[in-house]
Amino acid sequence: MTAARVEAVVDLAALRHNVALLAGLAGRSGASTMAVVKADGYGHGAVPVARAALDAGAAWLGVCTLEEAAELRAGGIGAPVLSWLHVPDEDMTAAVATAVDLGVASPRDLAAAAGAARAAGRPARVHLKIDTGLSRNGCPPHDWGALLDAVAGLVEEGVVEPVAVWSHLAHADDPSHPTLDRQAARLDDAHRAATARLGRPLLAHLANSAATLTRPDLHRDLVRPGIAVYGLDPVEGPGGSGHDLRPAMTFRSRVALVKTVAAGEGVSYGHTWTTPGPRALALVPAGYADGVPRLLGSSGRFAVGIGGVRRPVVGRVCMDQVVVDLGPADEPHGVAEGDEVVLFGPGDGGLPTAAEWAELLGTIHYEVVTGVGGRPRLSRATTGVTQATDGVNPSRTW
Template identity: 55%
Template sequence: MTGQSFAGELRIDLAAISDNVRRLDELAGSAGVMAVVKAGGYGHGLVPSALAALRGGATWLGVAQLSEALELRAAGLTCPVLSWLHAPGADFAAAVREDVDLAVSAPWGLEAVAEAARAVGRAARVHVKVDTGLGRNGVLHGPALTSLLDRTRALEAEGSVRVVGMMQHFAYADAPDHPEVRAQVVRFDAAVAEAEAAGCRLEVRHLANSAATLTNPSLAYDLVRPGLAVYGLSPVPSLGDHEHDGLTPAMTWSAPLAQVKDVPAGQGISYGHTYRTERATRVGIVPVGYADGVPRAGSGVGPLWVAGSRHTVAGRVCMDQLVVDLGPGSGAREGDPCVLFGPGTQGEPTAQDWAEAIGTISYELITRVGDRVPRRYVGGEPAWHLA
């Protein structure tokens, strides 16, 4: 990284990721763990997170985008990798050459994968992704699935594809007791039975996300596929926080105070003066804003930690900065860290605290931090220092 970033840093605890995966592996019983490292490892860094997950016992890695799978291969990772969200034009030939497993969700995808496999001269490893009720990508259970399975068997006979897995996503991922969860499991089991009756030799069946891994061991099947929990956050905060789940948040976002100054009572703060000081006080300027991933919805409500005390964003979050009312006589000084969120062990806010403050989910908080904020990796080998 050239120059100095004033947007603070993301401190990523790779040991925490490894420990979280060990916990998930323990809960999975005899099933393997596919650590989901999509979206740049949920904002933690794709390759460093993948390596930490493997150190923790993960045997598979899962990504949404094919480019992510190819980046893992380019980094020298040889474990099984599954990519599951594709659009026409995807470089399936590269995936087949690099031994990346591919999810197939529609007839066009199956034909494109088979064509790529013929060109490469080896069979593509395919997981059929079934839409059992989410209504998102995936072949709909019923006649559409039957037709797709018939075609996969024909392509298997010619040697261009090999169906090795079947997968699905839950519609109520954060409500494990919802009746639709059980309904989706019934449909998935029926789809698996149909595939096996058609002659598919499935190596892995996987449907358990983070929530299911933590709350319902019966859904482990052959692989669990946790995402958020790998990074130490609870996917079902209504049932308990990360400590309840035996997890440790791996990401801490902090930035130094760029300026500390005394202001009089009645001073308007930030755009629109939506906040006015009630008394003479001291304010701090934090050089991060919505361009860095701080939600503008955090204006006036986002929690902060400065000099051992909790505070709240004063006024509107700006593009590059926000303001915190430190209180009269605060001893905070320029350069002191302001923590937006972390594991919460020292009293600082967590990503879940931010999520509750602004009415969103913790996933959004950790994945939206921009590239202007450098990542600093600790607790892992090798040491990674990426901008």
């Protein structure tokens, strides 16, 4: 079998280590753990990640969309799943029928959940989301009472089963930021109002990865770690969170071609780099269509690992390829066609990491790992008929 030209290798042992660490921290506070596997498990593969997370101590799974929840159920996963972001006119019937919990942030969400429950012939389990200060998804505090009244009516009808009150933090990557305590207090107020109005105990959940790692006082009944599941530290600054997280993804390719180029030759589009002398170059068949951002090529510090050695990428990142400088043409470099190229990984031996890419790009490592796997499935509408076309995705290996 021919090896993949571009490949994301996911270390499930590292992922299980991370989840066990997170679940252990949550357990000390009496909380359960929801592993967030949205966006195809942050690019790591939702179903394998979900299974590994459950094996390692997670009790719940979290996703963004109903399609993501359906993928888990189709993969044979029966654990509790919460899907939390819904668009107008979305049919929730299949989700209710397969016992997927639904985030409810508005009367529209609630009405859709109730309609799905009637169609499915079973109550919709809902987590009521209060906006505590992120000003994104969530019910505004001034509408909370009306939402609870509507929920109470649907509980009496037997079509809605409220499970939890929850919210999301805005500044958890800075554990001492004053908004964390303010948001927690607002969540507690909303939770008290809900339990009083609905006359039943409800779970409360607020903590994301950073709060799970650094703020046990915010764990409540359930924590929702995302990026930390994948071994990437959400806390900024020296030392990060201080916990032993292990990056689970290695993004790699292979050397497609080794060649020598004369002095003074421009390399790649726009000739942004010119050979200072006769050079040996390696061609790597991975580019921005595969998840290597084009902006990396302008940083001047973008490197890859070949044979355990950091080697600089020169010139612009192309759609399908990058060029690596192996040094003077008359000096041995030890690189051969077919050799493995580590684009990023756990950082062993000082090789590149997703966090390094994020620093070069001025972004966060969340975006880096979820960006792996371009060349996506496309849907094109032609004269009213939608045709799906599979692209050539980088493979994933577990």
